[in-house]
Amino acid sequence: LSSSSGPRVCIVGGGPAGFYTAQQLLKARQNTAVDIYERLPVPFGLVRFGVAPDHPEVKNVINTFTQTGQHERCSFHGNVNVGKDVTIDELRQAYHAVVLSYGAEGNRSMGIPGEGLPGVFSAKDFVGWYNGLPSNKELHPDLSFETAVILGQGNVALDVARILLAPVEMLKETDITQNALEALAGSKVRRVLIVGRRGPLQIACTIKELREMVNLPNTRADMLPADFEGIAEALKDLPRPRKRLTELMMKAVKEGGDDKAEKCWGFRFFRSPVEVLAGADGKRATGIRLALNKLEGSGESARAEVTGQLEDVDCGLIISSIGYKSIPIDPAVPFDPRRAIVPNEMGRVQDTAGLYCSGWVKRGPTGVIATTMNDSFDTARVLIQDMEAGKLDLSVNKPGAQAITALLQTRGVRAVLFSQWEKINAAEEKRGKSLGKAREKLLDVDEMLKIAWS
Ligand code: FAD
Numbered sequence: 538l539s540s541s542s543g544p545r546v547c548i549v550g551g552g553p554a555g556f557y558t559a560q561q562l563l564k565a566r567q568n569t570a571v572d573i574y575e576r577l578p579v580p581f582g583l584v585r586f587g588v589a590p591d592h593p594e595v596k597n598v599i600n601t602f603t604q605t606g607q608h609e610r611c612s613f614h615g616n617v618n619v620g621k622d623v624t625i626d627e628l629r630q631a632y633h634a635v636v637l638s639y640g641a642e643g644n645r646s647m648g649i650p651g652e653g654l655p656g657v658f659s660a661k662d663f664v665g666w667y668n669g670l671p672s673n674k675e676l677h678p679d680l681s682f683e684t685a686v687i688l689g690q691g692n693v694a695l696d697v698a699r700i701l702l703a704p705v706e707m708l709k710e711t712d713i714t715q716n717a718l719e720a721l722a723g724s725k726v727r728r729v730l731i732v733g734r735r736g737p738l739q740i741a742c743t744i745k746e747l748r749e750m751v752n753l754p755n756t757r758a759d760m761l762p763a764d765f766e767g768i769a770e771a772l773k774d775l776p777r778p779r780k781r782l783t784e785l786m787m788k789a790v791k792e793g794g795d796d797k798a799e800k801c802w803g804f805r806f807f808r809s810p811v812e813v814l815a816g817a818d819g820k821r822a823t824g825i826r827l828a829l830n831k832l833e834g835s836g837e838s839a840r841a842e843v844t845g846q847l848e849d850v851d852c853g854l855i856i857s858s859i860g861y862k863s864i865p866i867d868p869a870v871p872f873d874p875r876r877a878i879v880p881n882e883m884g885r886v887q888d889t890a891g892l893y894c895s896g897w898v899k900r901g902p903t904g905v906i907a908t909t910m911n912d913s914f915d916t917a918r919v920l921i922q923d924m925e926a927g928k929l930d931l932s933v934n935k936p937g938a939q940a941i942t943a944l945l946q947t948r949g950v951r952a953v954l955f956s957q958w959e960k961i962n963a964a965e966e967k968r969g970k971s972l973g974k975a976r977e978k979l980l981d982v983d984e985m986l987k988i989a990w991s
Contacts, residue, residue, distance in 0.1 A: 543568030544924055545937040547632040549619045549866075550639035551575030552582020553909045554896020556602040558636050561917035563608055566924070570610045572632075572938045574623070577671070578616045578953040578985040579961060580606065582640055584906065585978075586670045589696040590711035591703065593975065598906055606955040612938055615953035616986065620866030622950045623941060629891060631940045633929050634920055637870065637879055637886070637894040638913070641861035641902035647688065651813025652857070655679075656822030660693050660858035667700055667717035669978030671985075674716070679821075680724035682853025686825050688810050689858035690733035695746040697856055698729045702756050702800050712969065712976040726854065728759070729802045734809045734841040736832055737768050737786055738775070744782050750802060751785060757794035759803035765790055807831065808848065809841065813855060824851045861902035876901065884916030891929055893920050957989035964988050 546562055548555045551573045559571045579585065581599055588595045606613050617623065619639070628635050644661040646652060658678060665673035685701055687694045700708070705722045733740060751758065768787065772780055786804070807830045814824035827848045830841040863879070865872040871887050873880045878901050879894045886892040895916035896909050904912075923929055945952065953961075961979060968977035979985050 543570060544633045544929070544931050545569075545631075545935045546571045546634045546636065546920070547628050547937070547941075548573045548636045548638055549625075549628070550582065550637070550896070550898075551577075551580040551613060551615065552638065552640050552896065553584060553598065553602075553906050554638035554640065554899070554913045555582070555636075556580075556605050557910045557913035558638055558895045558917050559608075559611055560601070560605045561914045562920065563605065563610055565917065565921050570937060571612075572941075573606075573611065573613045574617045574619050574628075574941075574952075575613065575615045576618045576639075578982060578989055579958055580613060580615060580955075586665055586668045587693075588668075589664075589700060590668065590713035591699070591707060593711065595906065606958075611955075613953075613955040613958065614938065614942075615958060615989075616982075617945065617950060617952050622945060622948060625867040625869050625892070627944060628941065631936050631938075633931055633935050634891050634893060634924075636916060636920065637892070637898055638896045639863075639866060639898050641863040641877075641897040643862040643864040643877070645857075645860040645862050647810050647857050647859060649810050649812055651815060651822065654813050654815055654822045655820065656682075656853055657813055657855045657857070660687070660689065660697055660856050661861055663697055663856050664693065667713050667721075669712075669714045669980050671980055671982050674714075674980040678720070678854065680720055680726050680854065683725060684728045684730065684850070684852040685726050685854035685856065686850055686852045687729060687731045687856045687858055688825075689860070690731050690804060691741040691858065691860075692743055692746045694731055694856075694858040695742050695750060697858060698731055698802055699746075699749055699753060701726050701729050702753055702802055704754055707754075710974055712974060712978060714978055714980065715972060715974075716980075727800045729800075730805050730850065730852070731802065732805045732808050732810070732827065734807070734830055735839060736806045737765055737783060737804070738771060738779070738835075739832075739837065739839055740782070740786075740804070740806075742782075744778070744785060747782060747785055747789075751789050751794070753802070755795065755798050756800045756802055757796065757798040758789040759793070759801040760786075760790045761803070761805065762790060764804070764806040807841065809843070810857075811847065814849060821853075822855050823853060824849055825855055861897070863898045863902065884912075884919045885923070951990070953986065953989045960991065961985050961988050 644659045666676040808827040812826040816823040829846040832839045862877045880887040895913040
């Protein structure tokens with residue numbers, strides 16, 4: 538491909554949104570070149586650092602992303618932190634269009650006293666720890682307490698609960714980090730409570746994740762029957778997915794599971810965190826104070842209202858799983874702080890011609906990979922429509938990666954190309970093999986770079 542042969546599009550973020558947007562652009566327009574810039578030396582975003590290690594089938598999307606990464610009109614540039622190493626304006630000058638697909642790297646805080654105490658973690662960090670995110674490698678969660686409390690009842694909360702309670706045999710051949718595997722092998726956590734503000738009919742997890750909890754070996758369900766009053770009567774009017782989910786929950790309440798199980802888990806509904814309680818020395822979390830709620834209204838839109846009653850739960854590990862959050866990466870890009878997204882209309886960033894967005898930064902941090910795929914395909918289609926409608930000035934040649942690579946060089950930044958990531962990949966698979974695992978992830982960015990550029 539000659540440097541002046543067609544539209545050049547730049548994508549910021551090498552997670553599912555970035556790869557799916559690239560895939561669609563490459564497919565729809567035979568002359569378009571696409572460059573992906575990624576902050577980390579390694580690609581795939583939350584498929585690598587979010588999806589649970591015992592869900593290898595979910596990670597099969599990596600095969601499709603790899604085809605895109607190897608495509609002759611696509612180039613991947615890892616180890617480039619956009620907003621810091623290069624600005625969005627610089628990218629806009631070098632490309633005909635820029636797509637923001639940088640996900641949701643922040644996290645929502647509970648906003649309660651004691652949240653910063655040792656023993657309290659965000660699900661994002663905890664998940665990052667067991668999945669080998671370099672910035673979380675020193676997390677060292679103390680697992681010497683019997684009870685863990687997770688705040689939030691979505692799929693991420695259930696992933697964390699499952700990893701905390703799963704028999705180590707279930708995890709040892711996965712790509713969970715060896716650090717985490719060893720810590721979990723010595724864990725004293727026997728009881729995991731999964732707390733939500735609202736009731737069983739408002740729970741946000743999906744049936745697959747709930748079924749995995751129900752079927753977890755050596756565990757039983759420990760629920761409060763009072764939380765389920767009136768639920769049996771409501772069943773018949775529920776939409777089908779919600780009905781199946783609720784039936785499964787009711788079954789778990791009724792049967793409880795294996796009586797001889799050494800571990801247990803349970804939902805705690807109608808409760809909001811009020812304060813993390815510290816021990817006498819004030820040095821670490823030893824419990825959590827919850828406010829009891831009642832529901833106002835019904836169905837998906839029911840609201841939790843406090844009743845004034847409080848309840849203290851002793852626990853040494855608290856994980857808040859109340860949501861990820863996108864953050865602004867460059868002051869030149871519009872950002873809606875209230876919704877924590879880049880404001881856009883169908884993927885066109887508000888008031889900024891030639892700038893687009895896809896994935897979690899476009900619609901907020903919810904939805905599975907398939908949702909992100911559809912949403913990214915939509916953004917790619919809109920971008921192509923704009924190209925074809927003459928809204929992007931394709932008459933000027935754009936230098937693309939050539940100019941950006943030169944610019945980065947003056948700043949002492951060197952990218953990791955896709956073929957160089959493949960060296961990291963091979964090294965990880967090799968280490969994994971010697972441990973009887975699918976992969977042993979490298980945890981250190983410098984080590985990744987050394988292997989990539991060797
Ligand atoms: P991300 O995956 O976060 O990708 C964003 C990328 O942008 C990252 O690689 C990041 O490093 C990069 N980036 C960030 N800032 C910059 C910057 N300044 N410059 C350059 N690059 C940058 N979905 C399922 O279907 N099944 C599951 O089992 C499942 N499990 C999940 C478990 C967890 C814990 C989480 C959090 C999510 C899970 N999901 C699952 C949802 C799925 O991961 C998301 O739908 C999807 O990853 C969103 O894609 P994205 O590209 O928008 O964001």
